[in-house]
Amino acid sequence: MKLSLPVLTAAVTLASLLAVPSFHAAAAEPKPVVESLRHADIKADVNEGDIYKYEKDREPIPREYVQQPPLIPHTIANYNITKEFNKCMDCHSWTRYKETGATKVSLTHFKDRDGKELSNISPRRYFCTQCHVPQTNARPLVGNTFKRAQGLN
Numbered sequence: 001m002k003l004s005l006p007v008l009t010a011a012v013t014l015a016s017l018l019a020v021p022s023f024h025a026a027a028a029e030p031k032p033v034v035e036s037l038r039h040a041d042i043k044a045d046v047n048e049g050d051i052y053k054y055e056k057d058r059e060p061i062p063r064e065y066v067q068q069p070p071l072i073p074h075t076i077a078n079y080n081i082t083k084e085f086n087k088c089m090d091c092h093s094w095t096r097y098k099e100t101g102a103t104k105v106s107l108t109h110f111k112d113r114d115g116k117e118l119s120n121i122s123p124r125r126y127f128c129t130q131c132h133v134p135q136t137n138a139r140p141l142v143g144n145t146f147k148r149a150q151g152l153n
Ligand code: HEC
Pocket: 058, 059, 060, 061, 069, 070, 071, 072, 073, 074, 076, 079, 087, 088, 089, 090, 091, 092, 100, 101, 102, 103, 128, 129, 132
């Protein structure tokens, strides 16, 4: 049987009408509560601010395992990374590293997620502090027994 357009439209309308009650039933269920781990308001700025001091700037810190993102051996106060500007690349880019004395970003940082080589820093490597962390005088929250990888001893 070939359905005419009005019949089809009517069928679709009827189906959506029938679907409505179940939609309402779902909406009546209690809303899931989204909570932060620190139980603070999701939108609140819970950044601890200036309670920790950055360690003094120093030579690069030895790595603990071969694939480790090197720790940042200097303060990063006010080194902002925004959509428009990346302060880290001011010193670490291949065009600036010679005059700033910083290590140039690794070749691996130019690859996109499909392994394609780009001519500038890859979006997945853009937010440096996702992987590279500075050092402060904060006490470790938990103990740890990690031992340096054998190949680095
Ligand atoms: C004003 C220049 C400057 C800026 C801005 C800067 N750095 Fe550096 N960075 C350096 C210098 C210089 C060194 C090397 C220190 C040395 O060799 O003694 C370094 C070292 C490092 C290292 C250690 C590299 C290694 O081989 O161990 C990392 C990681 C690093 N920086 C990350 C960052 C990140 C992330 C940012 C942005 C949040 C940043 N830096 C911003 C100058 C800078």
